[in-house]
Amino acid sequence: MEVYLDNNATTMVDPKVYEEMKPFFCDIYGNPNSLHKFGAGTHPKMVEALDFLYEGINAADEDDIIITGNATESNNTVIKGIWVDKILNGDKNHIITSEVEHPAITAACKFLETQGVKVTYLPVNEEGILEASLVRDAITEETALVTIMWANNETGKIFPIKEIGLICKTTGVAFHSDATQAIGKFPVDVQECNLDYISFSAHKFHGPKGVGGLYVKKGSEVTPLLHGGEQMGGNRAGTVDVASMVGMGWAMHLATSTMALAYEKNHVSKLRDKLEAAILELPETIVIGGKENRTPNTTLISIRGVEGESMLWDLNQNGIGASTGSACASEDLEANPVMNAFGSDSELAHTGVRFSLSRFNTEEQIDYAIKVVQGAVKRLRGLSSSYAYAPESHKSAL
Numbered sequence: 001m002e003v004y005l006d007n008n009a010t011t012m013v014d015p016k017v018y019e020e021m022k023p024f025f026c027d028i029y030g031n032p033n034s035l036h037k038f039g040a041g042t043h044p045k046m047v048e049a050l051d052f053l054y055e056g057i058n059a060a061d062e063d064d065i066i067i068t069g070n071a072t073e074s075n076n077t078v079i080k081g082i083w084v085d086k087i088l089n090g091d092k093n094h095i096i097t098s099e100v101e102h103p104a105i106t107a108a109c110k111f112l113e114t115q116g117v118k119v120t121y122l123p124v125n126e127e128g129i130l131e132a133s134l135v136r137d138a139i140t141e142e143t144a145l146v147t148i149m150w151a152n153n154e155t156g157k158i159f160p161i162k163e164i165g166l167i168c169k170t171t172g173v174a175f176h177s178d179a180t181q182a183i184g185k186f187p188v189d190v191q192e193c194n195l196d197y198i199s200f201s202a203h204k205f206h207g208p209k210g211v212g213g214l215y216v217k218k219g220s221e222v223t224p225l226l227h228g229g230e231q232m233g234g235n236r237a238g239t240v241d242v243a244s245m246v247g248m249g250w251a252m253h254l255a256t257s258t259m260a261l262a263y264e265k266n267h268v269s270k271l272r273d274k275l276e277a278a279i280l281e282l283p284e285t286i287v288i289g290g291k292e293n294r295t296p297n298t299t300l301i302s303i304r305g306v307e308g309e310s311m312l313w314d315l316n317q318n319g320i321g322a323s324t325g326s327a328c329a330s331e332d333l334e335a336n337p338v339m340n341a342f343g344s345d346s347e348l349a350h351t352g353v354r355f356s357l358s359r360f361n362t363e364e365q366i367d368y369a370i371k372v373v374q375g376a377v378k379r380l381r382g383l384s385s386s387y388a389y390a391p392e393s394h395k396s397a398l
């Protein structure tokens with residue numbers, strides 16, 4: 001049996017989304033900016049896609065949604081745009097973020113540091129959550145931007161975006177959230193949370209790869225990363241990939257419907273809990289950060305004496321895809337930065353395995369995965385000298 005449990009890395013394109021995309025390859029292929037009927041033929045479905053995106057995040061009509069290549073591009077557009085607008089051309093010099101952001105935020109911030117910008121990396125608490133009060137305390141007269149992820153890609157932990165939004169509104173600081181792991185997992189409401197910007201990637205919610213979005217509240221500034229044609233109102237030059245944009249719109253529409261979100265909450269979470277409970281029955285296993293305030297589909301489990309990489313190998317041999325960390329970091333064997341942020345010691349930092357489910361997983365698949373994980377833990381612990389001889393300090397250390 002093949003079981004895909006790595007949906008925080010990417011998801012299968014929903015067959016309905018694929019159907020909606022198909023006409024835009026060989027039939028309706030005109031350039032949307034052309035003045036003839038071939039170009040104009042793309043417009044109705046592009047408008048529909050934008051409507052779906054606005055609805056999915058509750059954007060106001062006057063706000064903007066820029067179609068980008070992915071969340072990485074959206075994040076970079078905001079961070080580097082703020083640098084140009086408020087730091088190079090303004091009087092600010094400070095950005096606030098967290099220690100557990102995706103590299104698409106952290107690496108952009110590190111780059112700005114090389115340019116003299118001050119960046120504050122706020123820690124998470126023992127539950128893996130960033131406390132909003134830390135943001136309030138870190139804001140100074142110099143702060144140009146607060147950028148905090150909505151849900152963590154490793155732990156699934158959901159951050160207090162509404163509270164942080166209020167703090168930013170009151171202090172007049174621009175607020176961006178990387179919502180890549182939030183869309184389709186729980187309701188995302190940009191107005192309720194006073195957000196100026198959010199980023200998302202279609203392939204994380206059963207849309208195609210290579211397309212993403214950047215929400216920009218009316219009045220918030222954007223400096224384009226890509227200059228060229230007048231596409232996206234001049235905010236992101238380059239011919240729009242119509243098929244992908246249509247696919248992203250439909251993926252958003254399907255993933256954020258009331259029914260789909262209820263299914264995530266009530267059904268996907270049950271499958272995740274079943275898998276998790278079975279693993280936790282094994283001795284010296286722990287959910288990193290605990291079970292509260294998580295996206296319904298994710299669990300990050302540390303299994304003492306079992307290297308994450310070895311576990312993935314065993315799972316893969318048995319047709320199961322999971323992860324030890326962010327897909328972008330999975331080829332280097334550095335300890336997972338999110339695990340490090342919990343203060344775990346280096347052995348424990350290497351024992352995390354992330355299972356991330358989707359609406360396409362079945363109970364039969366989860367039952368199979370449970371058997372495989374149990375077998376793999378037995379086998380790998382049998383091989384581990386550190387597990388055989390180390391004192392039972394694992395739980396207290398985490």
Ligand SMILES: Cc1ncc(COP(=O)(O)O)c(C=O)c1O
Binds near residue numbers: 072151327
């Ligand atoms: C929280 C978060 N932000 C950004 C990204 C980057 O997404 P993409 O590779 O589609 O740009 C990811 C991907 O794992 C993510 O999980």
